[in-house]
Amino acid sequence: MSNDAVRLRSVTRRYDSGGTSVTALDQVSLAFPRGTFTAVMGPSGSGKSTLLQCAAGLDRPTSGSVTVGDTELTGLSETRLTLLRRERIGFVFQAFNLLPALTAEQNVALPLRLAGRRPKKGRVREVLQQVGLGDRARHRPTEMSGGQQQRVALARALITCPDVLFADEPTGALDSGTGREVLTLLRGMVDRDGQTITMVTHDPIAASYADRVVFLVDGRVNGELIRASAEDIAARMARLEAVPC
Numbered sequence: 001m002s003n004d005a006v007r008l009r010s011v012t013r014r015y016d017s018g019g020t021s022v023t024a025l026d027q028v029s030l031a032f033p034r035g036t037f038t039a040v041m042g043p044s045g046s047g048k049s050t051l052l053q054c055a056a057g058l059d060r061p062t063s064g065s066v067t068v069g070d071t072e073l074t075g076l077s078e079t080r081l082t083l084l085r086r087e088r089i090g091f092v093f094q095a096f097n098l099l100p101a102l103t104a105e106q107n108v109a110l111p112l113r114l115a116g117r118r119p120k121k122g123r124v125r126e127v128l129q130q131v132g133l134g135d136r137a138r139h140r141p142t143e144m145s146g147g148q149q150q151r152v153a154l155a156r157a158l159i160t161c162p163d164v165l166f167a168d169e170p171t172g173a174l175d176s177g178t179g180r181e182v183l184t185l186l187r188g189m190v191d192r193d194g195q196t197i198t199m200v201t202h203d204p205i206a207a208s209y210a211d212r213v214v215f216l217v218d219g220r221v222n223g224e225l226i227r228a229s230a231e232d233i234a235a236r237m238a239r240l241e242a243v244p245c
């Protein structure tokens, strides 16, 4: 079995519209090893979202290949791709995207129900406990704080035991204290459970929770930092964002 949860090889994604062509990703080769936490950073428009979408099988590269575990995504039908995402990939976004009419435990069980699987007894509670919400199972999203809602979203992403969890600005809608709680949870999932996490963020403090920060500029990988402090990450970002005179 591959040691990488996800691997991109020479991935290029071009958008063509009205005679103009934008290269959002330009020959990106990158691996996300199992049990590691990677942050992806870069100036606005550098290709972060496109990278996440291609790596997660939500978008198809123009050329190059993406492998999740030992499965090559190129050439998979839409149906197979949908099944793979449902069973092997977890997502959390800035907006929590919970269904307001459902309780926390019903929201968490939803991915299994959509897949036609009945949640094992106790499994939903177990995952809610993992994110510190064992006592909120019957609450609806409107009865919870933003941080609690994001933790429900995390539990929902983990219910299928995904190969990889993709997080797109997961703390973007939270105050800094609550954001840190969510980041501490993510870090714990990597350290304790060997979860693989890839997170897009513009926040150096959030990125400092990762093992590795990969920087993108103009759709290309522009270096990385390992186990870096928020200060070092911020300094690197400031250099990348500096407009040359």
Ligand code: ADP
Residues within 6 Å of the ligand: 015, 017, 022, 023, 024, 042, 043, 044, 045, 046, 047, 048, 049, 050, 051
């Ligand atoms: P980031 O997430 O770093 O802000 P994106 O991946 O969203 O960057 O975008 C990278 C580049 O691709 C930008 O120039 C953006 O305008 C372009 N782009 C992204 N999505 C589309 C699209 N659907 N159609 C056309 N251009 C796009």
